[in-house]
Amino acid sequence: MNILGIESSCDETAAAVVRDGREILSNEIFSQADMHALYGGVVPEIASRNHITVISRLAGEAVRKAGLEKGDIDAIAVTAAPGLIGALLVGVNFAKGAALALGVPLIPVHHVRGHIAANYLAFPELEPPFLCLAISGGNTAIVDVRGYTDMSIIGATHDDAAGECFDKAARVLGLPYPGGLPLQNLAEGGDDRAFPLPHAKIDGHPYDMSFSGLKTAVINVIHNAQQKGETLDRAGLAASFQRAVSETLVPRTMDAARALGYDTVVVAGGVAANKRIRADFEAACRAENKRLFVPPLKLCGDNGAMIACQGYYEYLSGVTAGQELNAYATMDIDKAVF
C-alpha cells in the first residue's frame, strides 16, 4: 500500500511516499526556517502562506521521486493535529482535495504519533509495546506505546516543551532560530557544571516536567552578567543548560520504563537530535540493559514519511476521515479522534 504523507503543522512543508508503512520511497521537505529566523521564531501567518505556495509542487515531487504515478497512490495521510491551526489547515485542505481527486481514503494523523512512527521507518525490528519520550518544539511527553494506535501519556511538561526551551535559551544567548542545533554547537567543549541551573520537579507527579524555570534561570544568568559588565562563559552556560534538560528528561523516562516493566526505550521528535540527550540515553540504557531506539537525524525533525508511516497503522486500525475533516491546534496523543 503506497501512502502519500502530508505534513504542515509548523514551519516545514513535507510530502513523502511510504510503502506498507515501513519503506520510504520519497521524502520531500521544504523548510521555512530561514524565513522565520528573521523574527526569532515561527510567524504563523507566514508559515501558512508558504505552505500554500509549495505544497502542491512538493506532493508532486514526492510521487515522482518515488518512481510512481498519481494513480499508484492508495491513500493520503495528513497531520490534522496538533500544531499551528492555519498551517495545519493548508495540509488538511490539500489532502482532502488529493483524496477526492484520486478517489482514495483520507487518513488523519496525530503529529506526535508521527514522530514516534519515525522510529518504525528507521528500525524494521521495532514494534510496540515500548516506552517513548517524545520531545519536539511543541510537545514533550513520556508515552506508554502499547500498540501502533493505542497509547497513553505517563508524564508531560506543565509549561514549555523541551524544544521551545532550547529555542528560547538560544535566543537569549544570541543564537539564530531554531536554536537547538546552534546551542548544541556552542555547548561543545563547554563545562556543563559551570552554572547551577534548576531541575524542576512537580510534587506528586514524578514523570511530569517543567522547563519555564530553567528558561528564566538562563535569562537571569545572562542579565546578571550584563549588569555587572562580566564576560559570560557562553559555552559553559549552553553546556549547563543541556545538562539540566537532559537530567530532567532521561531519569524520568528511565524511571517510567522501569515502573511499567519495559525493556525498550524509544526517543522521538526534533530534540531527539540532541547529542547530549542521545549520549545520556545511550549510557542509561546500557547501564540498565534496555534496548534504545533513536531515529537518525534526518528523521528526527518534521517530515512527511513519519506521517505516511503512522497513517498506514491508523488505516489498518480502521481510521479514515471524510471531506468534513477539520484540523485542531491541540489534541492529546491518547485521544486522537478526528
Ligand code: KG4
Ligand atoms: O520535531 P520538530 O522538527 O518540530 C516539532 O514538531 O515541533 O522539532 C523542532 C525542535 C526545535 O525546537 C529545535 O530547536 C529542536 O527541535 N532541535 C534541537 C536540535 N535539533 C533540533 N534541540 C536540541 N538539539 C538539537 N540538536
